Amino acid sequence: MNDELKTLHATVIGYPRIGADRELKRALEAYWSGRLDEPGLDAAAATVRSQMLDDLAAAGLDSVPSGTFSLYDHVLDAAFAVDAIAPRHRRDSPTDAYFAAARGDAEAAPLEMTKWFDTNYHYLVPEIGPDTEFRSRPAKALAEYDEAVLRGLNARPVLLGPVSFLLLAKATDNAPEGFQPLDRLDELTGVYAELLTALVDAGATRVQLDEPALCADRTEAELEAVRTVYTELGRIADLLVTGGYGPFGESLPVLLDAGVAGIALDLVSGRDDLETLESHGVSRETFIVAGVVDGRNIWRCDLAAAGADIERLQRLSDNVGVGSSCSLLHVPIDLEAESGLDPLLTERLAFARQKLREITSLATPGTGRPGRPASPESWRDEIVRARLADLPTGADRRADYDERVKQQPDLGLLPTTTIGSFPQTAELRQARSAHRRGLMIDADYRARMKAEVAAVIAEQEKLGLDVLVHGEPERNDMVQYFAEQLTGFATTDAGWVQSYGSRCVRPPILYADVARTAPMTVEWTGYAQSITDKPVKGMLTGPVTILAWSFVRDDQPLADTADQVALALRGEVADLEAAGTRVIQVDEPALRELLPVRAAGREAYRRWATRAFRLATAGAAPGTAIHTHLCYSEFGEIIDAIAELDADVTSIEASRSKMEVLADLDRVHYHRGVGPGVWDIHSPRVPQVEEMAEALRLAARATGPSRLWANPDCGLKTRRYEEVRPALANLVEAARIVRAEHS
Numbered sequence: 001m002n003d004e005l006k007t008l009h010a011t012v013i014g015y016p017r018i019g020a021d022r023e024l025k026r027a028l029e030a031y032w033s034g035r036l037d038e039p040g041l042d043a044a045a046a047t048v049r050s051q052m053l054d055d056l057a058a059a060g061l062d063s064v065p066s067g068t069f070s071l072y073d074h075v076l077d078a079a080f081a082v083d084a085i086a087p088r089h090r091r092d093s094p095t096d097a098y099f100a101a102a103r104g105d106a107e108a109a110p111l112e113m114t115k116w117f118d119t120n121y122h123y124l125v126p127e128i129g130p131d132t133e134f135r136s137r138p139a140k141a142l143a144e145y146d147e148a149v150l151r152g153l154n155a156r157p158v159l160l161g162p163v164s165f166l167l168l169a170k171a172t173d174n175a176p177e178g179f180q181p182l183d184r185l186d187e188l189t190g191v192y193a194e195l196l197t198a199l200v201d202a203g204a205t206r207v208q209l210d211e212p213a214l215c216a217d218r219t220e221a222e223l224e225a226v227r228t229v230y231t232e233l234g235r236i237a238d239l240l241v242t243g244g245y246g247p248f249g250e251s252l253p254v255l256l257d258a259g260v261a262g263i264a265l266d267l268v269s270g271r272d273d274l275e276t277l278e279s280h281g282v283s284r285e286t287f288i289v290a291g292v293v294d295g296r297n298i299w300r301c302d303l304a305a306a307g308a309d310i311e312r313l314q315r316l317s318d319n320v321g322v323g324s325s326c327s328l329l330h331v332p333i334d335l336e337a338e339s340g341l342d343p344l345l346t347e348r349l350a351f352a353r354q355k356l357r358e359i360t361s362l363a364t365p366g367t368g369r370p371g372r373p374a375s376p377e378s379w380r381d382e383i384v385r386a387r388l389a390d391l392p393t394g395a396d397r398r399a400d401y402d403e404r405v406k407q408q409p410d411l412g413l414l415p416t417t418t419i420g421s422f423p424q425t426a427e428l429r430q431a432r433s434a435h436r437r438g439l440m441i442d443a444d445y446r447a448r449m450k451a452e453v454a455a456v457i458a459e460q461e462k463l464g465l466d467v468l469v470h471g472e473p474e475r476n477d478m479v480q481y482f483a484e485q486l487t488g489f490a491t492t493d494a495g496w497v498q499s500y501g502s503r504c505v506r507p508p509i510l511y512a513d514v515a516r517t518a519p520m521t522v523e524w525t526g527y528a529q530s531i532t533d534k535p536v537k538g539m540l541t542g543p544v545t546i547l548a549w550s551f552v553r554d555d556q557p558l559a560d561t562a563d564q565v566a567l568a569l570r571g572e573v574a575d576l577e578a579a580g581t582r583v584i585q586v587d588e589p590a591l592r593e594l595l596p597v598r599a600a601g602r603e604a605y606r607r608w609a610t611r612a613f614r615l616a617t618a619g620a621a622p623g624t625a626i627h628t629h630l631c632y633s634e635f636g637e638i639i640d641a642i643a644e645l646d647a648d649v650t651s652i653e654a655s656r657s658k659m660e661v662l663a664d665l666d667r668v669h670y671h672r673g674v675g676p677g678v679w680d681i682h683s684p685r686v687p688q689v690e691e692m693a694e695a696l697r698l699a700a701r702a703t704g705p706s707r708l709w710a711n712p713d714c715g716l717k718t719r720r721y722e723e724v725r726p727a728l729a730n731l732v733e734a735a736r737i738v739r740a741e742h743s
């Protein structure tokens with residue numbers, strides 16, 4: 001590379017932190033189980049940080065983010081940086097306090113966990129009250145800054161910005177009515193001033209404050225708060241403010257007018273900011289990072305289009321840099337680790353390490369900026385396209401709910417069921433790993449999984465549940481399992497992405513037209529049904545969730561891709577029915593996740609998402625009960641969409657929010673079956689009979705008892721049998737008690 005020619009600053013907003021071989025995951029899980037001591041955990045964390053710096057250094061960036069490593073979650077780190085630790089999580093050891101907040105311990109429940117914007121990453125929700133005492137705790141930021149500087153890197157410490165921190169937090173339970181965490185912005189700004197001062201004193205010449213919450217719709221009062229805070233903080237340090245999950249929109253002029261030195265634009269999902277910037281104007285010294293390399297998806301950058309956007313910015317500022325649209329947290333680390341992908345696909349992909357190279361290449365004049373090649377013709381499936389074009393409306397069931405329910409299995413009052421998965425034991429994962437590596441033949445693997453199904457059925461019969469499941473032992477993941485069987489998808493060997501804490505997923509790559517070539521679940525459900533007289537629920541993952549948890553082609557609207565996936569699932573529903581399945585659950589836990597961050601896109605989303613679900617399910621006969629399941633979010637904003645799915649029964653996470661969702665469902669006149677979760681499966685605590693009975697009574701008062709189901713909040717795959725057996729026994733007993741009260 002000729003340094004003389006290099007005129008653009010190359011940087012990245014953030015980097016994956018789980019380790020190229022998930023070293024941090026393994027170390028954390030070993031530490032939690034007592035197999036590793038704290039120095040061992042520290043050493044593993046240091047190795048991962050060092051690996052991150054190696055990657056950033058090798059790419060030849062002009063500046064690098066520091067402090068983006070996290071032992072569990074960066075929002076939790078932000079809470080610790082300002083000492084906003086809930087009193088119940090204070091412990092003598094800071095590490096104990098950190099993990100008590102993250103995962104709970106014998107004394108205290110953890111912080112709530114929720115989705116990070118419209119991604120499959122989950123953050124911990126800080127609890128802020130009028131009495132929360134903020135204090136500056138810069139040790140982590142300083143240590144990681146020093147590590148990067150010692151490596152000879154031009155480091156830029158990164159902190160979650162104060163406005164986003166408070167907007168992502170929730171009020172403590174004992175806060176007075178009307179209190180909002182943002183009410184504490186003045187005090188918090190003072191503490192951020194101290195954090196910035198500590199970093200500047202340590203030698204940092206620029207600090208990155210991440211303000212992703214400014215990519216959502218904000219009120220005038222919030223914008224005013226942004227103006228005040230950034231005017232003040234901008235006096236202490238040279239600030240680079242990032243957003244990263246859409247356009248800054250109306251926040252952009254506010255930040256610029258507040259005098260921030262730098263702004264990082266998401267030019268993948270927030271290209272509207274280009275126009276905002278052009279019409280508002282900007283000083284020629286402002287550092288503008290053109291976030292043209294996608295931090296959320298794995299397609300190679302269209303360097304020609306990116307180059308054009310960079311040139312537009314260069315007309316406005318003399319200080320333009322090239323970067324990622326957001327942190328690379330959401331993409332796997334290295335494409336080189338994949339050997340099994342079709343070369344036609346591989347040459348179109350870039351994971352984190354490859355993305356760093358795209359950034360430096362774009363920043364280097366004379367390296368060429370080729371566009372992206374079109375997809376090969378062989379990726380088109382004309383049969384699927386013709387079938388979709390031929391479907392009439394395709395998305396309405398043959399009878400209304402009132403008529404359908406008469407034809408569906410009559411299970412009496414308050415039937416009990418579970419959400420699908422039973423514990424994924426180490427033994428099951430090891431069998432799958434052996435099978436994948438060719439150490440266990442197909443027949444043995446299938447026999448092992450069938451034995452597990454038989455055991456799961458026996459457990460449920462013994463417990464006295466009404467509608468059984470096969471337990472999903474054969475699934476590595478509820479999306480990847482389907483992707484492995486559908487055309488149009490590729491799956492990776494090592495493309496791990498952090499979902500929360502130590503938990504990771506390998507999002508499949510949806511790159512071509514999607515079709516089903518054979519039944520995907522019928523063998524397992526059919527086997528389970530063959531060994532019990534109780535109804536067994538078929539178990540599918542819905543089209544929206546399959547899209548949300550995959551890397552999806554970006555050469556056609558998501559709605560069209562969703563329809564293709566839905567059509568494939570529609571075939572599976574038909575095959576399950578033909579095999580005698582009378583109850584089919586189609587999970588849509590990500591229905592809320594894909595809801596656009598800004599209100600403007602929501603109506604269109606609701607239309608395509610609900611249509612895809614109905615396309616998948618509406619072919620079912622009236623006598624087939626279609627269930628759906630939703631979890632991992634608050635549902636208020638998608639309550640209309642839930643009603644529009646037209647499922648016969650909706651099981652929905654409710655235990656932590658104390659059944660509030662039922663009032664919302666009532667508001668939209670949802671009158672079909674509902675199973676509000678009565679067991680918070682995120683916690684290892686076994687719920688007692690009386691508390692679940694009370695939750696069912698509360699639910700019965702809200703909806704009437706006749707259409708109510710008793711079930712947990714979500715699947716049981718992350719729980720252990722020692723918790724599952726007593727908890728389900730208690731759930732069955734709670735349902736029996738409440739049933740008796742109504743008969």
Ligand SMILES: CN1c2c(nc(N)[nH]c2=O)NC[C@@H]1CNc1ccc(C(=O)N[C@@H](CCC(=O)N[C@@H](CCC(=O)N[C@@H](CCC(=O)O)C(=O)O)C(=O)O)C(=O)O)cc1
Pocket residue numbers: 120424426429430432433475476477478479480499500502503504505506549589632718
């Ligand atoms: C329900 N959720 C899901 C989300 N996203 C998904 N794609 N899937 C989900 O289920 N998002 C919202 C929620 C919460 N998020 C998660 C995310 C991840 C997990 C989880 O438990 N992940 C597992 C990995 C799951 C998996 O792919 N398992 C495979 C491979 C297992 C493995 O690592 N094998 C080892 C060898 C075997 C061994 O010795 O154990 C290896 O390959 O090295 C499988 O079972 O075959 C995780 O451990 O992180 C939960 C909720």
Ligand SMILES: N[C@@H](CCS)C(=O)O
Pocket residue numbers: 419420421478539587589629631714715716717
């Ligand atoms: N059927 C799935 C849904 C999880 S959201 C399960 O039970 O794990």
Ligand SMILES: [Zn+2]
Pocket residue numbers: 419589629630631632713714715
């Ligand atoms: Zn769930």
